[in-house]
């Protein structure tokens with residue numbers, strides 16, 4: 426089995442490391458990571474196990490190579506440019522978005538008719554150019570034909586990932602899984618980033634009212650789009666978020682806060698921004714998601730000056 430990982434950073438290089446034991450894997454990443462991996466191997470620590478892994482990593486794909494599966498693991502803002510750069514390799518190939526946010530699968534589907542959606546609720550932190558620490562695991566990876574359904578290529582990929590020692594579930598409703606992960610990220614990441622606090626601090630009643638507004642609006646959009654989730658309404662999901670998900674990841678600093686601290690653009694347009702945009706198209710008011718999107722863009726602009 427041949428696997429390509431495009432836009433390999435903290436998530437993609439960790440995935441490449443685990444897969445390197447069970448298949449032929451290549452990572453496309455930035456030169457400084459490729460050079461460091463070639464020199465001393467890739468070091469993985471934490472909840473995905475400890476070890477040093479060797480696999481090919483470069484800025485490009487050797488001409489004429491074909492792959493059984495291609496993962497896209499860059500930030501959502503880079504999905505389209507990666508698809509453009511590697512359009513020839515992606516065309517007709519099973520391509521998986523292993524990213525946060527709404528809209529990545531729709532972009533990829535403009536380049537291949539074989540799109541697999543997935544979610545990952547695991548924390549990856551850079552420790553060096555060729556070193557990542559896995560800090561939290563909030564559940565198994567989910568994998569399914571996008572927008573819905575299960576088939577042999579999805580099942581085979583789930584078996585490969587399981588063999589690599591990564592907990593994964595094949596899902597017949599991956600669109601719902603992607604929305605569920607987006608709900609969690611949209612509720613917590615922008616406020617964690619704007620307030621400079623870990624997830625656990627967001628249980629404070631004054632900020633919880635804002636989170637409640639974000640989630641209620643998202644449920645209205647999901648109802649209009651016919652998305653099914655394990656929770657029948659916003660109140661049920663908010664109870665799960667409050668009592669299970671936030672306590673399980675209370676000490677975590679959102680990836681959006683890490684982006685802001687580094688002066689990088691955030692994925693807000695694929696989270697609350699996407700919810701506000703979809704709401705607008707359907708005539709659903711979404712002032713909480715719209716306001717939060719604007720505030721995060723304002724915060725990003727402060728890092729630019």
Ligand SMILES: NC(=O)C1=CN([C@@H]2O[C@H](COP(=O)(O)OP(=O)(O)OC[C@H]3O[C@@H](n4cnc5c(N)ncnc54)[C@H](O)[C@@H]3O)[C@@H](O)[C@H]2O)C=CC1
Pocket residue numbers: 431432433434435436437453454455484498499500501503506507510523524525526545546547548549550680692
């Ligand atoms: N880091 C985390 O804990 C988690 C991240 N995610 C999601 O996974 C996705 C990836 O996140 P990270 O791995 O943290 O991002 P990252 O920024 O560490 O890695 C992405 C890498 O792709 C590179 N890249 C982009 N375009 C490229 C190109 N054309 N050629 C070569 N390299 C290119 C970037 O320079 C960067 O090094 C995001 O959607 C994120 O929200 C999901 C769960 C947890």
Ligand SMILES: CC(C)(CO)C(=O)C(=O)O
Pocket residue numbers: 525545546547548549563610614674677678679680681
């Ligand atoms: C909590 C975590 C790491 C889970 O995947 C996440 O999604 C984020 O920080 O954006």
